[in-house]
Amino acid sequence: MRSAAAVLLVAAAVLPAAVELASPAPSTAIGPPLPGPDRAAPPAARPDLRAPGAPAVDLRLSGDPANRITLVLLGDGYTAAQQQLFHDQADRAWHALLDIEPFRTYQGFFNIRRVDVVSPVSGIAESESAGKVPVTPLGMHFWCEGTARLLCADEDATARWAGQGEGPQYLIALANSTEYGGAGGTGVTTLAGGSPDAGRIIQHEMGHTVGALGDEYDSAPSDPDYPNLSLVDAEEMAHDRTKWWRWLGAVSPDGGGPVGAYRSANGLYRPTEDSVMRSLGGVYNLPSREAIVEQLYRRVKPADAPEPAPGQVTGRPKLHVRPLALTGPRRLQIAWSLDGKPVDAGTADGTWLDTAVLALSPGHRHTVTATVQDTTDWVRDEEFRTQYMTSTVSWTVSG
Structure with missing residues (x-):
């Protein structure tokens, strides 16, 4: 040491x-x-x-x-x-x-x-x-x-x-x-x-x-x-x-x-x-x-605990992620997906997604995923970015 x-x-x-x-x-x-x-x-x-x-x-x-x-x-x-x-x-x-x-x-x-x-x-x-x-x-x-x-x-x-x-x-x-x-x-x-x-x-x-x-x-x-x-x-x-x-x-x-x-x-x-x-x-x-x-x-971690907690959710709730704030013009990037396909959060800052507007198949379970990542160019080690500077959470929603 x-x-x-x-x-x-x-x-x-x-x-x-x-x-x-x-x-x-x-x-x-x-x-x-x-x-x-x-x-x-x-x-x-x-x-x-x-x-x-x-x-x-x-x-x-x-x-x-x-x-x-x-x-x-x-x-x-x-x-x-x-x-x-x-x-x-x-x-x-x-x-x-x-x-x-x-x-x-x-x-x-x-x-x-x-x-x-x-x-x-x-x-x-x-x-x-x-x-x-x-x-x-x-x-x-x-x-x-x-x-x-x-x-x-x-x-x-x-x-x-x-x-x-x-x-x-x-x-x-x-x-x-x-x-x-x-x-x-x-x-x-x-x-x-x-x-x-x-x-x-x-x-x-x-x-x-x-x-x-x-x-x-x-x-x-x-x-x-x-x-x-x-x-x-x-x-x-x-x-x-x-x-x-x-x-x-x-x-x-x-x-x-x-x-x-x-x-x-x-x-x-x-x-x-x-x-x-x-x-x-x-x-x-x-x-x-x-x-x-x-x-x-x-x-x-790049984000605090999401609301509601990841996992199975009832009804069609609003899903909320809470990325840590940066000082200055830059923000942590947020990406949403439904069953692996990108979806637009439809909100100004992208921190929440209303599942009521999603086209879900009746009687089927769907996975909604939010990924928060720091894309700063101050880090060039992409393996580190993936492991430590990226946070992913998922919820299961029924149609």
Whole structure:
């Protein structure tokens, strides 16, 4: 099992692109770890600072939690008097995430919940001082694995505060800090809520967490076990039909030229010259965008439960399918058929079909089928589209 990626890009506006971080095993981070024998790792045992019934607020309800991904935002190092600060920083973080594609288009796949964790102290452990123990509820601290900007949390404590959900959840912990830092790809995505780069950091980190993407910067570990990293060049990729071979030659969404195989200093190839997985403020290149969309559909179905339930129905009811909504002009496609032959739903959005208007043979049973499919050109793997991005339901109706 490959190690999870944890990130900390050095902002291009602050440092030149060549300044990047090394990666401590088992996580990865950007920039050489600074020397020093002491590390602010979580202690083996520390007081359980949970308070019963931390308030949870649903910030955004897109639909049935069983068929949505819930982003759970938690704060660490925010006292009772600083809860509004946490609220403001949490809002900025999730809005920034949903401002970058493909999260913008697929924001209807997410519910967003905030958990207001009150800390007995303000701020988190930010130094590498010997014996420094995180005393905040989530145990967040910099200098994780000896790397200054690598920001970690006690994953067990964070999960307890987040609680169980009805469907898949991603936990996002914000530290009450203005320092630059974060981590992604593990059980808890972290960022410094007060950092000026917080919005751009969460865009990068959630690429690890949601899309299982690797870092594309030059000093990242030479681990090709990610959909956006490869050991082989474009010619071999195309010949063997591996990695992002379907995307070779396609125009990058940032106008940065065609998708190819761009060699990094660590010996790996990346799809484009630059992207959000290489430097802050970029966009996801096409192979990375596809990887994120695919991961969403591994957790969420294209449609919620139909009405009535599939199977034998009595009378001549109206049949209703409920495709998940996309943001923007695109919609999931709906096709209806009667005994295998296409029929027109006769409705503006195609989400329901009135069986009373169907020409059914008296005394015979007929099968009405509805198929919902995401036909986005952001995915080129048609086998994946058929298996995960298509939902089919059928009803048996008597004539």
